[in-house]
Amino acid sequence: MAAHADRYIYGMKICIVGCGALGSVIAAHLARLGDIEVYAYDTSEEHTGAIRERGLQISGAAEFTVKLRATSRPEEIPACDFGIVATKSLHTRAAMDQSARIFRDSAAVCSVQNGLGNEEIIAEHVRYVIRGATTMAAHLRGPGNAGFEFYSNLWIGPFEPSNIDYRRVEELAAVLNRSGLQVVPLPDARGAQWTKLIFNAAVNPVGALTRLHHGAAARFLPTASLYESLLEEGEAVARALGITLHGDPRAMIAEGASAPGKRNVSMLLDVMAGRLTEVDFINGAIADRGEKLGVPVPLNRAVWQLVKGLEHSWSDPQ
C-alpha cells in the first residue's frame, strides 16, 4: 500500500462522475477542503461551463461557492484515487464507458446512486467498487447551482464481489466526513442500501403515478396503504436474500412527510420533465429478485409495468 499512501502526499484526487444535483453537493464539499483535487465529469456542457466560469454554487443547508475542475470531456481528467458515481442509474453504463480510464489505478469507485445494480455495472469497468446509499436529496437550481435542504447520511461499504480492502472504504468515508458530509462506513452496507431501496420503491412510483407530493401521498389513506404494501414486499425480498435492514423505511417516510413544503419525489420530477425514470433499478430490481426467489412481488411488478407504460406513452405509440 506504500505507493497508494504516497499519492496523498501530493494531494488526493477525486473525480465525481455525474455532477448533477447530488454530485454537485458532494463535489463542492470536497473542493472546499482545499487539499483535495476535485474533478467533476458531467455531460451537460452548460453546467460544467458555468462551474468553470463562476464556480459551483451551493445553497440551502449550506451556502458557499467553490472552484473546481469541471468538464464534459473525460479525457481531460487525470488518473484519480477515488471515484464517486452520482449519475441517474440509467446513465451509469454510459458514464463508466466514458470515464473508466480515470479509475484504472484508483483505490475505489463508489456509487452513491439510487436503486440496485449500479455497483455491478461499475465493476464491469473498474477493479474496486464501493456500495453506497444516501438519504441526502438535492436539486439543480440552474447551471452551476445546486440546492439541498438538509444533511443526511451516506452509508458506504464494500461491493462484496470486488473484494475491496475495507480500509479503502474508511479512507473515503474519512475524507467525505472531513468535508462536512455525514458518511457512515459499514462492513456490510447492503442493509442500508436496501432500506433506501425499499423506501424509494414505495414513494417513487406512487408519486410518479398519482402526481401527489410525498407528504400528501403519506397522509392520504389509499396511497399510504399502498406505500405500506410495497414496503412489505420489499422487506420480504430482503429477508429472503438474508439482508438485515439498516434503518427503517417507515421512519424515512414519516420524516419526509413531516417536513414543511410540497416535495415531489425524483421519479415524479422525471415524469413531469418527460425523462426516463429509474424504475428499472428500483421496483424492477425488487420484482426481478423477488420473482427469482419465489417471493410474491405483484405490486412492485405492477407499478414497474405502469411506470414503463407511462414512459412508453411519451413516444406516442401506434
Next chain:
Amino acid sequence: MAAHADRYIYGMKICIVGCGALGSVIAAHLARLGDIEVYAYDTSEEHTGAIRERGLQISGAAEFTVKLRATSRPEEIPACDFGIVATKSLHTRAAMDQSARIFRDSAAVCSVQNGLGNEEIIAEHVRYVIRGATTMAAHLRGPGNAGFEFYSNLWIGPFEPSNIDYRRVEELAAVLNRSGLQVVPLPDARGAQWTKLIFNAAVNPVGALTRLHHGAAARFLPTASLYESLLEEGEAVARALGITLHGDPRAMIAEGASAPGKRNVSMLLDVMAGRLTEVDFINGAIADRGEKLGVPVPLNRAVWQLVKGLEHSWSDPQ
C-alpha cells in the same frame, strides 16, 4: 298486467336518465321509432337546450338527427313506463334522487352503466330494476351531438333482488331492438355484466395511469401483462361468487386493440378532463368483493389506490 299493457295503446313512454354520450345514442334510436315518447333528463342545460333547439344529432355508425323531449328539470317529465339510466356511476344516486318520481309506477328502470353497484342504488329509489351492461362506446362531440363507432351488444336481465317479471326485460329488449340497437335479454345477466366489468377493470386504470391509448397498452408487453394479471383477479372473484362469464374479456381487449385509430379509455378521458372517475365502481368494487370473500385482489386494490391518489392530487392537497 292489463293496466300495464293498456298504456302502450297510447304510446310507450321511456325516460333516459343521464343523456350523455351513450344515453344520447340510445335516446336517439328510440325517438327515431316515432311511436315512442322519449324523454331525456340530463343536468347539462347546454346539452338539453341544444337538443330542444336543433334536435339530437348522431354520427358515426349511424347518421341522423331526431327531435326528442330533453330537459334539465326532471319535474317537467311525466310518469314513464321504462327508465334507462346512463349516467356515470358516481352520479347515479344524485340522478335517481332527482328523477325517482318519474318511475313510481313504471315497469322497470334499467342501468346501462359501467361497473358494479348501480342497480343497488337505483333499487333504493324504484321498485323494479333491470341489470344491464354494454360494449357500446360513444362520445359527445358537442352539445346536442353524440358519436359512436360501431353497434355492439347491450345485455339486460333481472336485477335479482327486485323480483322483476322477466317479461318486462323482454319488453324493453324488444323495443330497443326494434329501434336498431343490439340488445340481448338474459335470465341471468350477471355473467355479461362481470365480463364487461373485468374488461373495464383491466383497461381503464392502466390507460388512466399510463396515459396509453388502448391499442398501445395492449401491444406493449409490460402493460399487456398487467391487463392479464388484473383479468385473472377479476375472474377469480367472479368464480368465487358463482358467476359464469358471458363472453371473453380477452376477446374484448383484442377487438378494441385491433380497431384503427387511437382510442383512450373513458377513465383516461376523465383523468385528462380532471373529472372524478368510476374507479370505485370498477376496481374498487372487485377489490371490495374479493377481500370480503378472501380472494386475493392486490392489483385491483393497488390500481384503485393509485387512481384515488391521482384524483386526490387535483385538489392540490397539503
